[in-house]
Amino acid sequence: MSSARAASRRATILEVAHQAGVSKTSVSRYFSGERDRLSETMQTRIASAAKRLNYRPNQMARGLKGGHSRLIGMLIADILNPFSVAVMHGVEQACRAKGFSLVVCNTDNDPAQERDHLALLAAYRIEGLVINAAGQPSRELKQLAEQGTPLVLLDRSLGELEADEVGLDNARTIDMALDHLSSKGYGDLLYLSEPTSQASSRQIRLERFEQQRELRGLTGRALSLSLDKEASSLEQAISDFLASPSQRPKALLCGNGNVTLAVTRALQAKGVVLGAIGLMGIDELDWCQLVTPGITTLAQPTKDIGRAATEALLQRLEPNGKAAPPRRIHYQPKLLARGSTQDPPTSTA
């Protein structure tokens, strides 16, 4: 009623103190979890004044004073990839549970955007960073690391940088795929990946595929290409593979969800019957069970990954957390076998 304060500004701690007839300090204490050190009277007076003025402590000021932004940053290479979003969901929930907020930045796989975003996150003095981008560690990233900002790498490793890593057990994943495919009778394989330069996990998967394929005496090859820029060469590669002579049933293995989508489209355009030609993907997607006769996948435990990443990060924030040696946490995928790896042409036919 009597206050002439502009309606468009948040109340400050000083205003609350005046209204309540106490000092700034007491109000600060009230809002910093030291209520127990205040008398009953004081508490109620502050509470009502704060409510009346609709007061919220200004995080900017808090952060400035104490050096605690309570902010965690997350860099995502491709926000349109459902896998990334699922992991982010996990990270966000875990952060919230611990009283941190998550600032998410999408780089669209663009190093320039990545640098910009890192500068921004640095400017807001984030206390930790979860990264699912960065083929090569940028200067910005190194600086952040040097200043002691804890880093967690998702599904990547960045040699020079000291950081925890959380992700899939990539070698094991490829092995599981090969186990499944050969058990079903597929012996001529094409592995398709997005460019390996952008992520170490892609590199590992691809190398493991080639190594194991040979070791197991399977024929076929591995190929990495950009889905955006080389769409036509993807089609071509698939055609070539399907046309190549072979004694053994053919199957395609997709390095991630994006590839599975692109390959499924291509296969459908060619009128290929799934199962006759095997198809298997790393990453589970909503629709894999819906495309006749169902696409076999290896599902990543996205929720676990997100939670583990956050926990690793927050542990580093604890008093003596920085000292611990880098963690390497690797999860096993889960096989979801479906019709797309069910009916290879029988050699007995």
Place this chain on the structure above:
Amino acid sequence: MSSARAASRRATILEVAHQAGVSKTSVSRYFSGERDRLSETMQTRIASAAKRLNYRPNQMARGLKGGHSRLIGMLIADILNPFSVAVMHGVEQACRAKGFSLVVCNTDNDPAQERDHLALLAAYRIEGLVINAAGQPSRELKQLAEQGTPLVLLDRSLGELEADEVGLDNARTIDMALDHLSSKGYGDLLYLSEPTSQASSRQIRLERFEQQRELRGLTGRALSLSLDKEASSLEQAISDFLASPSQRPKALLCGNGNVTLAVTRALQAKGVVLGAIGLMGIDELDWCQLVTPGITTLAQPTKDIGRAATEALLQRLEPNGKAAPPRRIHYQPKLLARGSTQDPPTSTA
């Protein structure tokens, strides 16, 4: 070499000033786009000192002083919904282009989380808010609005609150769906929606469906239910619909992408052939073209929506932007006709 500064702390403006042998003010000017008012010498000295110390202005401090956080908040009801992510992508790009950063908060359709997130965003003094949540405006939201934080509602309207609205032309969308379905020969329709209480757009679509269905002399009904909690009643509703006697070809219309997914799963479990039973969805998804024989959809222009929302918001931030009357921007969807609405059983059979 000589600096004894702890490696784990960001340099401050004062340290840069010392290194460069100039005053704080000049350094501040250098980093606030007033370089032209500084002599060449000064500029180079500051530049090199800053680089040497790896200096970045502290946004917290900046925000405190000037009252500008340069932060935009976004509240998303369901981050796992690809539509939301696509819009968010658009919002984020537009923000970045204008020098703002976006803080995204996912509420998982939970009012409690929504309140928490709003409190948080308020604490960081965001300058504007894009909302795709909030069935009922919470107290927190009202307060934010009262303080003059510009609001943009995505695909919702919140009567009492003054805010811009950006979204689909819901009535027209339903009309387009009905036009398409009846032109293909479907005359007995079931409309499925997620709970209308959570979003006004759902309400509008559902009402429009019932109104127009009757006006056009079509049979059928509309139903709204929770996909999580009432999965079994969804199955039941579909069964009932399919079993109900009718002279005219039956089709299902899905109120959004989540519903399309759930319905497609249910239909497949029942062994229904798409097309014989029509299926159409609002929202385009990656896989709609992949599920045989393709699912007809009405695609929302997500990028346009995201950009429009941001533009509306940022205009309010300009000197006299607050005065303008609330905008209502409604986009038309795009029809993607596919096999799922192609082959109704001919009445002539």
Place this chain on the structure above:
DNA sequence: TTGTAAGCGTTATCAG
């Protein structure tokens, strides 16, 4: 063109 000094809203360090 450059510098000085007074805050921005909090919290932390002292006294009482």
Place this chain on the structure above:
DNA sequence: CTGATAACGCTTACAA
């Protein structure tokens, strides 16, 4: 238990 007072890192009049 409570309250002054000095920072935190930066911007912005106001001087020079």
